[in-house]
Amino acid sequence: MIALPPPLELNYPLGRAIAKRRSRRSWLRKPVELEKVSTLLWAAQGVTSKEGFRASPSAGATYPLELYLVACDVAGLEPGVYCYSPGEHSLRIVAKGSLCRELGKACLNQEWVSTAPLNIVIAAVFERTTGYYGRRGVGYVYIEVGHAAQNIYLASEAMDLGTVAVGAFYDDEVARVVNLSRGEKPLYILPVGYPIPGR
Template identity: 50%
Template sequence: MLRRVAGAILVVVGITVLVLVSLFTQLYPEPAPKQNLESETIIALPPPRLDSDFSIEEALLLRRSVREYTGEPLTLDEISQLLWAAQGITDPRGFRTAPSAGGLYPLEVYLVAGDVENLEAGVYRYRPQGHELVKIQSGDLREALCNAALGQTWVKEAAVDLVIVGIYERTTVKYGDRGIRYVHMEAGHAAQNVCLQATALGLGTVTVGAFYDDQVQKILMAPENEKPLYVMPVGRK
């Protein structure tokens, strides 16, 4: 009798453990595989400014889609500010500049750098934790990105391009198919932040949605589950 009871208890415990493991896996999926980075080169970004003399009302009033640039380089301070506006962490609890359904943060931001003072041309991933860049590969890939974007010349003429990608499963694991919509909404939030920040910095940008996803992924060396949503050229106007 005792053996049967003990056996039944073990079965119940085993099932419970399996259920808990399954739930944990769904709620906290494994992170996407890392790119084959060039010796994990990390570039610390200058701290973002948290105030300025340029009001949010002015930024809203003056924001325009800008497709022509002077060709002058950007500074690392400006890059820092733009990336912080897109996905910077603003709270010890991990909250960011753009709202996210369930606080799941499915977006990643890449920098395709061409003309930036004190920054080698190349592709970088923005890491909000630490406010830093992780180098993916060297070389000026703006023309390749322009070709992937159906030859839209402002993509290669801008000093840099920000590329926003979405990892859908971070959100759909909780919200199902509805989460796809939430990821797209969040990309819009982040892109508008960049537009307003660029305006406040006296820079020009435009949101680009026409491109070949697979070609953009190849340029970024992004994992298969990272889907490009926006390309945002940024330059001096």
């Protein structure tokens, strides 16, 4: 288990983050600090109440989402795949090595996935929500991933980082690269880095 540093307090104006948000697809060759990665994971799924409620809303608080960090150039973290534990705000190592290029191949060779210092893969265990809501729960899970991804977009902008929501990929290939557990389906991938200005 790797304890993450506490998330940064984001004092960036919300209106500015919303107005400035864009999908970014080219990165400076610059590592991303672990504090910023910690803040992104927290913004998406961090625990924000003593009852265990999280930064993003969840239908019936069933929390179907699992976040995986594919770290390739994160300062203070060995390249590898990590699973985020919201309760402890920590990481669990899943696989070692720099796997962004491999992940990019699974995303129809999208360059911004291959070259990003890190990618956040959001997967879901649908049964957590459908077990409670039946078939209607399927839609709820897709709605929830949007909530989490938007928080990553806005928190990125607030820290001078950038991201792009990637939905085009081969599920089986992504699951293999990230080492997803059985029952986890990849829904969204967010490459993150320092964007090249003006692009």
